[in-house]
Amino acid sequence: MKRATPVVIPSHPRGYTLIEMLVLIVILGIAGATVIPSMGQMGVLRIQAAVRSVIADITFAQMDALAYQEPRAVVFDEDANSYALVQVINGVIDPDANTLYDSKGPGQRYIVDLNEERFGGSVFQNISLNGGTTIVFDELGGPVAAAGSSELSDGGSIEIAGPYSTFRINIAAFTGRVTVTRLD
Numbered sequence: 001m002k003r004a005t006p007v008v009i010p011s012h013p014r015g016y017t018l019i020e021m022l023v024l025i026v027i028l029g030i031a032g033a034t035v036i037p038s039m040g041q042m043g044v045l046r047i048q049a050a051v052r053s054v055i056a057d058i059t060f061a062q063m064d065a066l067a068y069q070e071p072r073a074v075v076f077d078e079d080a081n082s083y084a085l086v087q088v089i090n091g092v093i094d095p096d097a098n099t100l101y102d103s104k105g106p107g108q109r110y111i112v113d114l115n116e117e118r119f120g121g122s123v124f125q126n127i128s129l130n131g132g133t134t135i136v137f138d139e140l141g142g143p144v145a146a147a148g149s150s151e152l153s154d155g156g157s158i159e160i161a162g163p164y165s166t167f168r169i170n171i172a173a174f175t176g177r178v179t180v181t182r183l184d
Contacts, residue, residue: 046120047162053112053119054083054158054169055178058135061085062176064100066141072100073147076133076158078124085110091148093134114160122162129156135171143176159183 065072071088143153155173
């Protein structure tokens with residue numbers, strides 16, 4: 001009688017099984033399905049970064065006015081697509097002479113340019129702050145109609161548009177509370 005020869009299975013397999021390959025393909029497919037759509041939203045995220053930057057800086061100007069008990073202004077320049085935080089001295093807003101210093105480094109003025117790549121093509125439009133392009137906070141942090149005035153502000157709004165979406169930043173009249181609305 002013949003004896004069956006035993007089959008020797010190598011202790012170190014040299015390849016992958018079909019099941020292992022299929023599991024890997026499914027995992028890569030799921031990862032691709034979740035990552036690729038979020039990469040398409042980078043433009044929206046950059047516009048949101050611009051909106052967040054404007055909100056943070058308006059709030060900073062308001063808190064800085066309250067902390068130092070001195071008026072502060074945020075001056076928007078729709079043509080240059082930028083804004084500056086300005087110290088109001090003797091009721092005068094002079095962005096060239098009195099722009100606050102930025103904490104990013106010595107000698108840097110607090111001017112934010114939305115033309116920077118990190119803001120993804122965001123642009124200011126329809127700026128309406130008391131009929132102008134400047135919001136002024138008095139020494140108590142409340143918005144006022146003009147520099148040196150005690151008349152309360154009417155508030156206002158700023159729109160930031162980009163290739164993918166548009167947002168409106170609203171500033172409340174009495175408190176200076178900042179809210180955001182997506183327009184599309």
